[in-house]
Amino acid sequence: MHRCQLHLLVILVCCAGTTVSTGCTDRNRVRRPDFWPFSRNTSDKVPGIPSPAERIAVLRKLGQKAAWAKPAEQEKISSELAASFQVEADPLIRVEIVRAISGYPTAAAASVLDAAVHDSDSDVRLAACEAWGERGGPEAVAKLSEALASDVDTDVRLMAAQALGNTGDAGAVAALGQALEDRDPAMQYLAVRSLRQVTGEDFGNDVNQWRQYAKGEMPTPSAPVSVADRIRRLF
Known part of the structure; x- marks a missing residue:
């Protein structure tokens, strides 16, 4: 409910309560409406339909299975998750899927991560990038390089x-150099931190040296830059 509407509802209910208490008997007192927003017994559960919290709990348990499930079960679970992802309207659930x-080494899992990195929701794309990073390999580098660019x-x-x-x-060097x-x-x-990780090199935080390295050139230390110049370059 909109904040202003809720505020108005509280005022109306309070006014109604004041009127009843001053001019009516207990028998005629207006009952609290069923939509009273501060009821202690509120729930997002609809009979016969799992709540979002319940669905997320199930998905997280399925994610934990990836580490020990047998190949046949991995294929089955990842195929079911892939089918769910295709029809899921809630981006929060897509993130959890x-x-x-992400931990399943199957073609179905790779297909979902490929779709997720192009999802309309940025949180889903964030989750996909994180998952590709954990997955690794040339395909992950290609997908992440595309997202980065x-x-x-x-x-x-x-x-x-x-x-x-x-x-x-090390295949990530070109994309990180461009970044x-x-x-x-x-x-x-x-980008500098990631270049350290994928190359094992360390040119400190000298961006120019890292640029040269990414281009295949011999890195040479940059001339010292004053604080004023650094601030100026930001604007």
Whole structure:
């Protein structure tokens, strides 16, 4: 309910209660309406339909099974999760499906993560980037590099940069080197950190040296930059 509507409802109910208490007997007193917003017995459960909390609990248990389920069961569970993802309207549930299926080494799981990294909801795309980072491999590097270069949401791009580092794959160097051209200090920081992870090299926080390295050039230390110049470059 809208905040103003709720406020008006409380005022009306309070006024009604005042009128009744001053001019009516207990027998004629107005009962509290069924939609009273502060009832202690509220619930999001509809008979016969699992609540979102119940669905999330089930999905998390299925996610835990990935570590010990036999291959046949992994295929079955991931196929069922993939089918659910295709028809799920609630983005919060789609996020949980992505997290649940991410640990399954199946084609169905990869298909869901591929769809999720292009989802209309940014939280789903965030979860997909994180999952690809944990999954690793050339396919993960390709999907994350695409998200890093083209996603419209800054947080998703930042997650993609971080996740590329988690893959530990040197194939991420080109995409991370390109990310260093972004003027956002947060992006530069995550790109440098991820480059350390995938290369084993360490040029400190010297973005120019990392740029040179990513291009295949010999890194040379940059001239010291004053605090004033650093602030100026941000604007």
